[in-house]
Amino acid sequence: MKKIICAAILIIGFLSNSKAQIKKKDIVAKTPTNQLAKGKILYAKHCVVCHQADGGGVMGLNPPLIKTDYVLGDQKRLINIILKGLDKEIEIDGETYANPMPGLSHLSDQEVADVLSYIRNNFGNKASIISPAQVKVIRASKTK
């Protein structure tokens, strides 16, 4: 009995360890630069039409992504803007924007993390990387 328990513990230990190793490898493969490179492609595909190549947005219609509170601040709010969209009057440097942003929940957790990490480190922005795990938690939670 003891032997069986010992073996089980060993096996579990081995399994979880190997899982951890895979995870570690994953993280190594997704260094921020890689994430940012992927984010750049995703930005060109899903955001550029509205927020523009320079992240400067469009006067009166689509807001800029340059050093805004939304981009640099509360990460949960930022992730939710991508997942659920935004359609209420927000003010950035005294300007308001008429268009709505549609939710882009068809993007995967990894894609949302990549594109947000990209905008948080581009257009003059400097902020932490966002992980897919963060996106996953917020996607699963019902509260906004």
Next chain:
Amino acid sequence: MRKKTIIPLFIACLVIVGISFSFMNKHKNDVTPFKPDADNAGLKLPVGFGANKVADNLGKARHIVITKDGSIYIKLMKVVDGKGILFLQDKDKDGKYEVQTAFCNYGGTGVTIKNGYLYASSDKEVFRYKLDENEQVIDPANPEKIITGLLARRQHQTKSILLDNEDNIYVNIGAPTNSCQENDRGLESKGKVGCPILDSAGGIWQFKANKLNQSYADGLRYATGIRNVMGLDWNTQNNTLYVMQHGRDNLNSSWPKLFNTKQSAEIPAEAMYMIKKGDNAGWPYVYYDTYQHKNILAPEYGGDGKKEGSKEFINPIVAFPAHMAPNALLFYTGNMFPERYKQGAFVAFHGSWNRAPEKQAGYFVAFVPFKDGKPAGEWEVFADGFSGLNEVMAPREALHRPCGLAQGPDGSLYVTDDVKGTVYRIGYNINK
């Protein structure tokens, strides 16, 4: 001896007459003769034309109207120091106009003059101000509210206004969505069945110019199926309304399986419509395809980029390239420009955003020759160079964006810009 007294008497009489004349007309202004800036205000114009900047840094200068003595009213999108209409004159005739007074406590786009009144719009209401014989507002603080309760959500909220010669006023009520989708601008989101917003928006409404406090119940939906209009004008040759529609956006970002980014940048046309009472231009069910030259069924309503739309919808009379954002339309009736410009249409294109990642387009004033209310030739770029760049990749780069048009009493053409609040005056000068 006699002669000596008669002459001073005569002079005294002249002085008295002169003083009383100037007193009677103390508000009267004389039109500043047109004189181009050395660099034509940075604009590229056809040979023989010139331009100068008559004012600068006014705020978000939208539509503009010139009085018969050459004074200027400008509507600001956003109030500056609490005021939304500027009145400008050039008293010293140096070519630069100065703000004389500012009034009205609302932002907006529309401003026009007709039959002794100045009409101006907020995003929900239309007001009018009685004018004196010099077309100056008599009581700026107490306008009459003639239209109220118009739909103004976040998108396409601005109201442009126009009067015909029978005391009717026309107001555009822009649809507050891109294409009436369940989820506006969303991925593959279907159009709402029987697009309900068309009851109160997405068209041109007609009201009485001289009746107070009218709303939807008092007005007539003159034309429908028009997504959003900013430029509209009355053609006096055939007594007909013409409008410039802002065409739909996001064909690629909403329907990536049907349209690539290049197609999305180039479709649909920015359409000029000749509008008769009861017309339907088909938004959101169709869009006018730049290449196929017909109304195509919108993807939100089962379209695939090829299926034709219903024949009940009218076709444009001029189709311009996509997304250039026509913010003003003016039929030229002046005598200053050469003959071919007479009765033709000027269109101020604010400039695109929905073409990214392709380079942007517009940011110029276009011209279409007209005869008897019908286009009499291809459209052409008339005034370019507002952006200050050879090409605009992102709208923020543009230094100026054309927004409003007006004709002066001498036939010169005024253009507003809502980035820096610059006002341009374009004139024709054969000696140049």
